[in-house]
Amino acid sequence: TGGKAMDLIGGGAKNYTQFLKFLGDKKPFGSPFQINFPIPSKADFPGMEPGSDKAHPCNSTDERYKCACVDCAASCPELPSVKEAHECKVGVLPCLSFAVIIVYSVFLFLLILAVSGHVAYAKHTKSRNERLRLLQDASPSDDEDEGDIVHQAGLLEKPTRSYPLNTVCDRIFSRLGRTAANFPAITISSSVIVVALLSLGWMRFTVETDPVKLWVSPDSEAAKEKAFFDKSFGPFFRAEQAFLVNDTLSTGPGPVLSYDTLNWWFDVENRIRRMKSINGGYTLDDVCYKPTGDACVVQSLTGYFGGDFDLVDPDMWAEDLEACAETPVNCLPDFQQPLNPRYLFGGYNGSVINSTAIVVTWAVSNHAEGTFELERAMDWEESLKGLLLTVQEEASEHGLRLSFNTEISLEEELNKSTNTDAKIVAVSYLIMFLYASIALGATTLTVRDVLNNPANALVQSKFMLGVVGILIVLMSVSASVGLFAAAGVKATLIIAEVIPFLVLAVGVDNIFLIVHEFERVNISHADEPVSERIAKALGRMGPSILLSATTETVAFALGAAVGMPAVRNFAAYAAGAVFINAILQVTMFISILALNQKRVEAGRADCFPFIKVKGADSNSMAIAGMPGLAGIEEEGSLQRFIRKTYAPALLGKKTKTAIITIFLGFFTIGLALLPNVELGLDQR
Template sequence: MSETEKIKTPQQLWEKISSIFVHFVERIFFVLGVLIAKNPWRTIAFSWIFVILSCGGLYKFYIEKNPIKLWVPPDSDFYHDTNWYIENFGTMLRMQRILITADNVLEPEVLFAIKNITKHVEYMKAEYDNKTYSINDLCLKVPIVNFGASSWKSRSDEPEKKNKTHVDYSDPSLWMDTSFYCSLVENFDETCLQNNVLDLWSNKEELLYNTTKNDIIARVNDIKVNPVTGHPYDYTKLLGGVEYDINGDIVIAKSILVTWYMYVNMTDVNMNEVGNLIGTEEWTSVPLALWEKKFLEYAETLHEQYKDLNFYYESGRSFADTSGEAMFGEMGKLFTGIFVMFIYVLLAISRWNWLEFRLTLGGVGLMSVGMAYGCTIGWCSLIGIPFGPVHSSLPFLLMGLGLDDMFVMNACWKIVVSSTDPATSLPLKIGHMLEHAGVSIVITSFTDIVALLVGAITILPSLKSFCLYAAMGVFFIFIFSVTFFVAVFTLDIKRIEARRNGVFFCYQHERDIKLSDGETFFSKILAKFYENIVFTLPGKIVIILFTLIVTGFSIESIFHLEQRFDPQWFIPDNTYYKDFLNSYEHYYPREGNPAIVTLGDMNYNTEFKKLHNMVKELKKESYVADMDSWVETFHQYVLTNYNHNLLNGSDLSDEKFNRYLSQFLFSPVGGKYQFQFRFPEPLQCGGTINQTLASLMSFTFPRFEGPETYIPAMHTVKDTVKNTNITTGSGYRSVWAKAFGNWATDEVIAVEVERNVELALLCVMLCTIVLITNIQMCLWIFICVLLTIINVLGFMQRWGMTVDIVCCIGLELAIGLCVDYAAHVGHTFLTIKEGTRNERALKTVTSIGTAVLLGGGSTFLSLSFLSQSKAYTFQSFFKIFFLVILFGLFNGLLFLPVVLSFIGPKRSSRNKADFSPEAVELNNTKNNEQNGL
């Protein structure tokens, strides 16, 4: 060889290195196949021993039920603010609501119905741990302070001005001796907090039975203080679909709302005990959860009791119940899917004779998926990865991937049988089958695993956990495919050679049964389709033009793809909770999301002016509505009762400020703010305050259209609060709302999707470069994967889907899945040495195309049952995987072969699929010498 010939180009050098690596991998699989074929029963035994040992990890199995740890980034403000709130306040309210609609709910008959409902709710009891709990044991109690309450009436010519009221900040308790007043306060009765129109009649039945329609209208419009508790309240807020008279008074209302508030001590809640399997249950206690179940059971009967009224209802557990039922109520479809998949596999690998009816082999293909799933849960549990809500869809995915490997090995077996000497021993045939199929399976499995591991770097906990489970599942699918399945495959071939029946294994046919020639009717049709349509010049032009047009269409659609998620999507239609949400949104469209400003340890006297200015700035924001600030109320209270302006500076001592604050929190004016403060010691009437550890202020966000408005609103309000220059204490200040959990996820999900898709594509490219010897082929495989992802994203938008956490998980899996189709075709094309590019491309699709198409069909079939699910998660998965399979098969079986027929690379430097008799004989001699076979 000349010096010039010895000099290698980078391409040649890389192909040489990669060829050595691939040859090494092929050699491993060849030896593995021979060993398994010689010891099939031992392989099966070892496989099951490994499965049983792996299941031992289930003793550490843990289902994460805490929604904060599932759906919220751990480094987000919401995560830290929620923990701060639990640590400092640890209280939560859960609402039980009944919405009543009629032509006019301001009628005595409606009040009588509300009275009966209220009485029944008060008598309802739940039993837990040998104790009985009523609403009085579980509700949020507030003191009855109506002795100092004042009521007022406001009138205006315009309805929208009705809410303007004058507030009296004078404190009648200051007229009394402190000890006497505190003795009264300590003896205040308490009652359950509720928003109930019956309070306007002080819950006195004799007044209620004598009421008239005009009396109802007058009380609802005029009374602004709860006659039962003495706390201010505007009862017009309970009404929806209202009509006004010329004076601005409500005269007709289409709906009325009754609300009961239940109390939860968040620090005592065990989410493992009360949470649900999809992580949508909020903090609650077991007795309260049981009582809420009784409440829902009763509410369901109201339609039968009151035929002329419509009832819509919700409980604190409604979202968790309906979303959980939607997710896990569909698990019966999994068993149906397994049965249908078994029939599909049986038809795909069997032939219409008693010997080649491969009942066992089809069952083992599905069994290996179950074994992989069991090992996945065992090992992931052992290393401490929690099981999450979307993991229930993993069996559907693994079924598709596992059967894909089985079809590839079956296709390679046909090549071996048709190309080798019939006298070649079965172990050698199995070795050659696995030699070729193993590399192809390694390419797809390894790229799937890498793509999933890339997804695991996400900051979203549930996505990270799912990707790790899926990567582990793909790994075990690969392991059992090349061991357990190959062992059973060997036994099945031996059964056929021994002429044993495919169903009744003990029966041996006495006469020979003619076996099929390996070509099925479907494969013949496929070959004709490619030869007469696809690989004609017009066919190639149509496919390339179609690819370009659809890709351009998809790119245009991607620019309109929205980033949006609404928790209500988890609620299926035709459920009581969905009906309630729809009705509530219709009758109370202005209701937004409640939020709080959280303030930590600081000198509230020194910082009071800054806090007051902060509140004024917040009220200027269009995003802030109905702000109820103790700061402004306390300022007016001190100004009215002590003639001292807290905004004049720091001329007020800390001692006097704290004394005023203590008096304020026990006054009729400020008593409602007690729960918004935390002190080192329990607050007592007449006592002193030495330090304020934390405080809250409540407000409401208006209803937003989508993330383009609520994410800026969240940041604007947060910035206003955090930019307040606090110089004392911890200085902690933030804004918290339950809705921030979804908003924070929405904020990062688009970045997560973009980053993970890009990294996964890069890793897929690198993996194929390592495992496939030809860089040009790697580039075409990468282009096929990229086109598939572009088309999936584009048609997601056309299908009405948005970018959210569920779609993010689906896209992570999609990248690993869509590379399989192109990789099988590309790898097979490189192994064919004879003929023109067009002939090699045709031989590629006719030899491996059936297996790839069957694999795509199995994945689609395994996921098709999700299309019938009412669960948003399953529906989204189905849509994404349908698009992945559709475009993945198109790009892998049509676009890629057409491109390769024009400009495909040359064959590999080594003929990996050469099963000619001469090559096999040479290989057999070498193998016998090296392995003692």
């Protein structure tokens, strides 16, 4: 029963008089008639003398008389005292938080002191120079430069220093861009073939939904112990639970038990016993856990009455239920194991009749993954879920609320969440299609151009270029999934939900950088061939793309060293997707960009390159939409704001100091709160 031996044998007796009373009470599976033992008084019993036998304490050193630890606390071995972990604190703050705050405060004080000293010294120097100038009384010379003072000197362009690594990368990417622009058909077809071959791994694509295999490393001690237990004793049984509560009252939770409720719930359990699964026609008797005999383990209050409502007395049901809860051994269910009331009732103080909730548990036999028995159990659980959904509606009609969970509930809820998120992914990609197409076209197409000559919009639009950019992101995700699926790395639902957004963000950024740099080259080198302009643009942006892609790939690859399977697999898939995406951007996308530029200069419509737009401005086509040099002055409002307002303000000396101080403060707050981070997963 999981309880104490004397509670089973003696009904929870605390002394010998209570023990004798329990033995003498007339009850089923007990005394067949009432036996009343006289309570002893101080007077001696005539004709009776004390026995000469010696009584032994429950913690006797003699093993013949020593009681078990569960029945005698004195016989329990004395355990060493638990050493409480010493936590360093200064007042209410952990030592780390206190130290970080002190260091930041000292830094802030020194910074304020240094700035104040610098300002005071500058004022003193300026005042001294003015006094010296007045004493010298020097007249201004005509040769002195009286031109305008250059403000914000930090914004002036300075000659850039040449770095060997940057020069080598520039040459390599220039050559790569020139090759991709000169041979677009070969580059595009090769990229598509490679992605298609990698995507063949989708045939071995599997999703891991078992929470244990997702979040527990197979090399961890807990996983090894579970594997040993499953191998030695078989997998732990599967639990299906239903929770019936009465919280529909305006005054708060109330008692859930009544004669009518019992009548209805007995019928529900009988329906569950007779229910056949949808696919295989299996019943509870086919899949249930049977530790003793042929009876299924069902922990329910109906077991106190043998599962038969005819044994429930309309007038005495409360007293009978109370008696069974007090002495479960007298009301054994058909699987002959006492039902502990703590596992059946909830929200009660004293009498179980006032319980605000009842819990019912069906134990189902568990088996190794991939076996027929496991599939049979999951089939029955699926049918049970459907029946309990119907019972939920019946419960509301009785003024109650039914909640339940089956062993397959977690996986089904995760799949349900993924199916819902699929719509979000589709909508997000559609929005990025539109945004990328409009924003890429805005680099060469202004509102004034459209109003002056609407035909230019048909040519200079980059909708197809944006579509290809997004397709490259999808291709990289598909290739990465296929590659690792072929390698036997199982995907997780996190991969399906997160990686498309992750690669989309990284991929679109690089596409904008390449296109914007190419448009700048179109303006400065308008008379050169398209392939040379592509080479110059990629030569300038290639090193940045290489460094960012390398950093991101290495960062995710390091995550693949984590033992937790969900994190490890996610990191591997993400690293592959980011790496493949970067390669496709500097090869396939460059070829598409070159073809798109040739289309623009030929005056052909976007998305329909076989149609030549006659009304388009030929001067505009020459340098990709810039009508002469006048178009250079037409920059977007965002670009104008960044160039004239944001950048000068950001690069000011005072602003730099303030920004560094503020963000260092955020970093300090993060470090100070680090001791409050809790490890583990939220069970909710």
